[in-house]
Amino acid sequence: MSKKINQNLSFLTKLKKLPISADNVRCLLTTKAFKTELFQQINSATKRIYIAALYLEADDAGEEVLDALYQAKENHPSMDITVCIDFHRAQRGLIGAEKGGDTNTTWYQKVAALKGRGVKIIGLPVKRKELFGVQHLKGFIFDNVVFYSGASINNIYLHQQERYRFDRYWLITDNALADSMVDYIQQVIINSEAVVELNAPVVPKFNEFKKEHKNLSRNLKLSGYRFDPIECNGLAVRPLTGIGTKKNLLNKVIRAIFHSTEKELILFTPYFNLPTALSRDISALLKRKVNITIVVGDKTANDFYIPEDKPFKTISALPYLYEVNLRNFAKKHHTSILQGHLKLHLWKHDSNSFHLKGIYSDQRFSLLTGHNLNPRAWRLDLENGLLIDDPEQKLSTQFNEELSNIISHTRLIESYRDIDDMAMYPDKVKQLISRLKRVKADRIIKGII
Numbered sequence: 001m002s003k004k005i006n007q008n009l010s011f012l013t014k015l016k017k018l019p020i021s022a023d024n025v026r027c028l029l030t031t032k033a034f035k036t037e038l039f040q041q042i043n044s045a046t047k048r049i050y051i052a053a054l055y056l057e058a059d060d061a062g063e064e065v066l067d068a069l070y071q072a073k074e075n076h077p078s079m080d081i082t083v084c085i086d087f088h089r090a091q092r093g094l095i096g097a098e099k100g101g102d103t104n105t106t107w108y109q110k111v112a113a114l115k116g117r118g119v120k121i122i123g124l125p126v127k128r129k130e131l132f133g134v135q136h137l138k139g140f141i142f143d144n145v146v147f148y149s150g151a152s153i154n155n156i157y158l159h160q161q162e163r164y165r166f167d168r169y170w171l172i173t174d175n176a177l178a179d180s181m182v183d184y185i186q187q188v189i190i191n192s193e194a195v196v197e198l199n200a201p202v203v204p205k206f207n208e209f210k211k212e213h214k215n216l217s218r219n220l221k222l223s224g225y226r227f228d229p230i231e232c233n234g235l236a237v238r239p240l241t242g243i244g245t246k247k248n249l250l251n252k253v254i255r256a257i258f259h260s261t262e263k264e265l266i267l268f269t270p271y272f273n274l275p276t277a278l279s280r281d282i283s284a285l286l287k288r289k290v291n292i293t294i295v296v297g298d299k300t301a302n303d304f305y306i307p308e309d310k311p312f313k314t315i316s317a318l319p320y321l322y323e324v325n326l327r328n329f330a331k332k333h334h335t336s337i338l339q340g341h342l343k344l345h346l347w348k349h350d351s352n353s354f355h356l357k358g359i360y361s362d363q364r365f366s367l368l369t370g371h372n373l374n375p376r377a378w379r380l381d382l383e384n385g386l387l388i389d390d391p392e393q394k395l396s397t398q399f400n401e402e403l404s405n406i407i408s409h410t411r412l413i414e415s416y417r418d419i420d421d422m423a424m425y426p427d428k429v430k431q432l433i434s435r436l437k438r439v440k441a442d443r444i445i446k447g448i449i
Contacts, residue, residue: 008260012253012365012389016229017236018176022394025235028169029405031159034149035061037171038158041142042068048080050182052137052384055089056121057154058107064160065153066111066119073118084137084185087123087206088130090198105198112199123198124189125206125213126220126243126382133380137241138370141182144175148386150357150370157355165303165353168268168402170368172237172386180227180239188223192216220382224249235394238387245379250371253387254278254359261285261361266293266403267373268356270302271318272326273446275378279329286336291343295406297354298346299323299420305353312428318449320429323420325446330416337415345410346419356406363396365389375447 028034042049042065049072056062069081090104108121127133140147151157151167189195193212196204206213225239242250258265258281265285272294274282285292299305302319306312326344336342347354359367369385371377388395413419422430436445 008256017238019232024173027398031164035158045142050141053152061158061160086135087125108199136381266360273374298348301354327419344413349409
């Protein structure tokens with residue numbers, strides 16, 4: 001074992017963690033199971049419900065969830081129920097929707113006017129504008145159960161209708177872990193004067209709390225999950241947060257996982273746009289013949305993909321930009337693909353979309369996260385994750401079942417030529433990408449997507 005591998009392995013093993021029981025860890029495999037479990041947890045909780053997600057959408061699934069939360073509050077009046085979402089995202093409609101109509105925030109206010117504010121819906125403004133960073137914390141806490149998924153709450157994530165957005169769904173029953181994640185939301189987020197209740201009769205504009213936001217920005221960079229570590233040599237979990245490029249423990253752990261891998265590294269990401277540091281790390285791993293599997297969504301399984309027979313929108317070029325990145329990456333590492341050290345799987349299942357994120361290393365370290373492994377997550381968004389250390393491979397069966405389930409809807413790339421090049425793109429997409437490259441704007445865009 002090289003010195004660098006040993007140093008990073010030592011860092012990961014010595015990181016303070018919480019011991020957990022394998023009997024208290026469960027993986028779900030489908031969006032239908034996610035929705036069923038979500039409502040079962042809401043209905044069975046008695047003391048607290050904390051939900052961290054990018055958004056709670058004003059659609060059928062969102063209404064079902066919010067109704068269930070209000071019913072839970074009615075059943076248990078003393079229960080603490082808090083939904084923490086992004087402040088800016090809540091102020092607008094879906095991308096491409098007409099401006100000036102109702103937003104998620106106006107919906108929250110209408111519901112609160114009828115049912116009260118027993119369910120707190122708080123908006124966290126990570127940056128002054130959504131473009132420069134969002135609240136991307138994930139996790140649903142029900143009493144002592146942590147239900148971790150990258151999913152937000154709307155029709156497609158909950159498979160409310162025909163289409164679904166595929167994610168990861170893991171449940172860990174552990175009071176200390178749940179306490180730690182709730183404590184972070186209470187102490188760092190709710191206690192900030194820059195965080196507002198979105199279902200209050202009047203929601204202040206960002207300019208009204210700019211000074212308070214500076215304090216919030218500093219605290220987010222300096223704070224993390226707190227807990228009393230217990231000496232443990234077996235199965236354990238470490239909750240992680242991170243924002244920005246300095247003192248970002250989550251990013252540091254991600255790189256340590258890469259550097260410590262000896263045999264096999266598996267990555268999930270919906271948007272193929274790796275930060276420079278991770279691209280270099282992958283190149284170094286392939287040089288020492290580590291086997292790497294990357295599962296990424298096909299461009300047609302991207303959130304922003306619009307079929308060619310639909311009206312073109314600028315945002316619909318994003319999936320093609322990600323595919324350009326992927327093809328260039330595959331071409332660069334063509335030899336590793338031919339040798340079998342690099343496996344690229346493109347996920348596609350009918351008209352559904354792909355939203356999985358995470359890392360699995362040497363069947364020991366697994367990272368459950370909402371981190372997209374892209375420059376935006378690396379530098380701008382507030383992210384979190386759960387690092388699972390499984391030295392005795394007690395969860396390997398569940399991880400392998402999850403992987404097999406994910407891979408079942410993928411095709412293996414055997415050559416970079418298996419990936420469409422720009423010549424095959426719709427004319428308007430080709431024109432836009434060519435224009436961006438000509439003015440070198442593509443480099444700027446890659447830094448914020």
